[in-house]
Each structure stands twice: as structure tokens, then as C-alpha cells.
Amino acid sequence: MTKDYHNFINGTFGKQASTALLEVLNPATNETIGHVPNSSRAEVDAAVAAAKEAQTGWERLPPIHRAGYLRKISKKVRDNKERLAELITREQGKVLGLAQVEVDFTADYIDYMAEWARRIEGEVITSDRPNETILLLRKAVGVIAGILPWNFPFFLIARKLAPALVAGNTIVIKPSEETPLNAFAFAELVAECDLPPGVFNLVGGSRETGAALAGHRDVNLVSFTGSVGTGVHIMRAAAENLTRVNLELGGKAPAIVLASADLNLAANAVYQSRILNSGQVCNCAERVYVERPVLQAFTDKVVALMKSTTYGDPLKDRSVSMGPLVSAAQLAKVASAVELARTQGAQLALGGKIADRGGGNHYEPTVLVDCNHDMEIMRTETFGPVLPIQAIDSLDEGIRYANDSEYGLTSSIFSNDLNAVMHACRELKFGETYVNREHFEAMQGFHAGRRKSGIGGADGKHGLYEYMETQVVYLQTK
Structure with a gap:
């Protein structure tokens, strides 16, 4: 049995008749198990626009309120563990026990990042001037593009989404064309959680879709996990707008x-x-x-x-x-x-x-x-x-x-x-x-590589701060 999925943009699943479809295969049999959109630049634009529109209001929410939405999502993930694990196994090929671990770890990771809502810290810096206080504040980056790999496709949704959202960003996710079905199943769960429209968006697609996201003028950070070659292409696309990148690439x-x-x-x-x-x-x-x-x-x-x-x-x-x-x-x-x-x-x-x-x-x-x-x-x-x-x-x-x-x-x-x-x-x-x-x-460590293994990192406090930027306030009083 196959299932066709549709992009999740601005809180709704919409069927775009003009969009080509990508075929998804079961690697254990090479049988077709589903289709997802091969999204056009116009659909990428729509997803980024929705994320940009939602970002200011989302960041204004107290972090603990943002964390509450994350906990709703993690509960949905746990409640659907068996179904999600079987889907991951069917499209990616890992054994079912490992797929179940991936689902559990994903839910735990979302909850772990939600705990940081009350732990985001700034600094008070000593001034050289009388009656001045210098504050270092941490703020959201803005719109995040999360581009996923195929080897742990479900967990990598959480690794990008959870810190991004708790920090006050909004996000557009593009799953790997090899293993996109689990991401669309995740979007179906998010749709049941009353998350404000535009905070989380999902577009299917090939490398061209990823390039359109990485090179988008309204994306403020591209977070990518995958091969060195693709990481180089993403960095080039992001360079056009001097968009910052977070890259976890290959290893030996x-x-x-x-x-x-x-x-x-x-x-x-x-x-x-x-x-x-x-x-x-x-x-x-x-x-x-x-x-x-x-x-x-x-x-x-x-x-x-x-x-x-x-x-x-x-x-x-x-x-x-x-x-x-x-x-x-x-x-x-x-x-x-x-x-x-x-x-x-x-x-x-x-x-x-x-x-x-x-x-x-x-x-x-x-x-x-x-x-x-x-x-x-x-x-x-x-x-x-x-x-x-x-x-x-x-x-x-x-x-x-x-x-x-x-x-x-x-x-x-x-x-x-x-x-x-x-x-x-x-x-x-x-x-x-x-x-x-x-x-x-x-998850409480810091997963980061050197040389061609990447730029930046993920997990723990330092991974959370990858999705934040600083603002220094010079507060002069009498």
C-alpha cells in the first residue's frame, strides 16, 4: 500500500497540482511505498514566507510557553511510537528495534530541549563608565532552514526543530528525498498540537529544493546534516546572502x-x-x-x-x-x-x-x-x-x-x-x-566536527546557542 503526502505550510496540508512527485522505495524490496512533493521554488517561497510572518509573534512568547508546545509534540510522538517506527523501517531499512529507539530518543530530545526554556542565559558585563550597565542578551536568529539526511531521518527533525523553536525561531524542514515519509507523518502529528501556523513548515523535494532553501534571502540560518559534497553546495548557496550555516558532514x-x-x-x-x-x-x-x-x-x-x-x-x-x-x-x-x-x-x-x-x-x-x-x-x-x-x-x-x-x-x-x-x-x-x-x-553533550566534518555543532547548551545570536545593550543611567 502506498500513500501520497502533501506539503505542510502555514499550518495546513495543501495539494499543489503543479508539483511533481518523488517516488519513495522500501530499500529491503525496492517496492514503491509512497510519494511526496518535489517542491518548486514557489512552494519554498511560500513556506519561508509563512515562517517569516510567524517568527516575531513566536519569539515574543515566553520561552516556557514555547516549550509547552514542544511537550505536546513529544507526547504525540510517544503515543504513535509503533506506527512511526514501522514507517521508518519501511522507508529507511534499519531494524525495527533501532527504529523504536530512534522514536523514543526523538521524543526525549524534544523534552530535553524544552527544559532549556528556563535556562537560556545572558551576561552582565562590567563597564568602564560610571552608572552604565552592559547587558549581553540572547535572541532568536529568525527563520531556520533544516535540511535532513536519510540515515536517522526522524531524530534529525527533532535535533533541528527543538532547539530552534525553544530559542524563538521558526523553521522550514526539507527531509531527504530517500526517506521523507516519516517527516510527513511527523507533520500530521504537529497539525494536531495547535502550534501557531507558520512556526513549523515542511516541504518535500530534491537537491534543487534544498538549494532554493539554502539560497533564500529570508532564511537566517541553514542547518544541514549530510555529505561533504552537498554541504559544500549548501554553503555556496548560503554565501550569496551571507546566511550563516550549521553543517554536520561526513566522517571516517x-x-x-x-x-x-x-x-x-x-x-x-x-x-x-x-x-x-x-x-x-x-x-x-x-x-x-x-x-x-x-x-x-x-x-x-x-x-x-x-x-x-x-x-x-x-x-x-x-x-x-x-x-x-x-x-x-x-x-x-x-x-x-x-x-x-x-x-x-x-x-x-x-x-x-x-x-x-x-x-x-x-x-x-x-x-x-x-x-x-x-x-x-x-x-x-x-x-x-x-x-x-x-x-x-x-x-x-x-x-x-x-x-x-x-x-x-x-x-x-x-x-x-x-x-x-x-x-x-x-x-x-x-x-x-x-x-x-x-x-x-x-543529547547533553556537543556533537561537532573538525575539518570537513562540519561547521558548528548540535546538542546540549552549546547546540541550543547555535540557534541564537547576541545583542549587547549599553544601559546608561544617571
């Missing part, structure tokens, strides 16, 4: 495993990185540097775990631990990366082929050994269930290889030697470093 996260590590813990954490969402997570470990004395033992443990992975259509067999890749294009990209690694000298310890599951975009869990740092598989984001392993002879060698990357989002170190751990944390040049645990951030 290194994990360093030392001889002093708990190898069972390290192998399981790295394994989870490679099968979580079929390896399609920008902050999960994508390359591993292992000290030579424990190289074989670690490799054997990871191969055994990867070999035990069950995969297929997560709605037909809810016991599988991994679903398909999101698209045929992504499947081809992963297969090509593995073949290139083999031509460059990497050896297959496991997998290495497109898997036949009666249709869909399935790839075998794959382990590559005898890798070296010059190989593309160690340098370019793969985004699939593929683990390349390279031997190192010291921690400093591992740090040198880890830092030699155009990316700088996340990293990890596995060791029971506190001195080694602290040395790594001082030297690793990444926005996040995980010690003896899996790569996954907390």
Missing part, C-alpha cells in the same frame, strides 16, 4: 585498539559500529588501527561477530540484526569501495559481496585485513557494513594515522592504560573521543 572515524585493551569489549564496540543501521552512521568507527601483538586475536573476535550477523528484510524477519542499505546507489558505492580495496592489496577475511535476499539492497558483513593507510578504504567514508583493519606498532603511530584525515568528527581509544588514554585524548584532533565504549553521543 578511527578506532585505536592497544595491546592493553579489553579485546572482547573493543571487538564488540567496533562490531556494533559496523552493523548499526547497516554501518550508515557518520560517527561510528569506520577504520581500526590495532597494535600488532593483539592484531590476530582482535581480528578473530571481530570476524566471528560479523559472521554471526543475521540480515535481511527487517519487517519480514524481525529477528535480523541488520537491514539493507538505503538505496541501490549506496549499495553500488559500498561494493565499489570493497573492490577498490582488494585491488589495492587488502585481503578479505569475511564477506565482500552483494547479498541475495530476494530483492533489496543487501551487502554482506565484511572484514578487510592487511590494510594500509594509503588505501581509499582507510581514507574515504564507506557508509556500509565494512570494517578495514590496519596493524600499528605504537599508540603514537595510531594517533598519527587517525589524525591524517580530511574528516574530524569522532574517534575512539581502547586501552586499560590510563596514561595511554589521556595521551590519546590530548592528541586526537576530533570533535569527540570515546574511551572503551561504542561511538554514540549523548
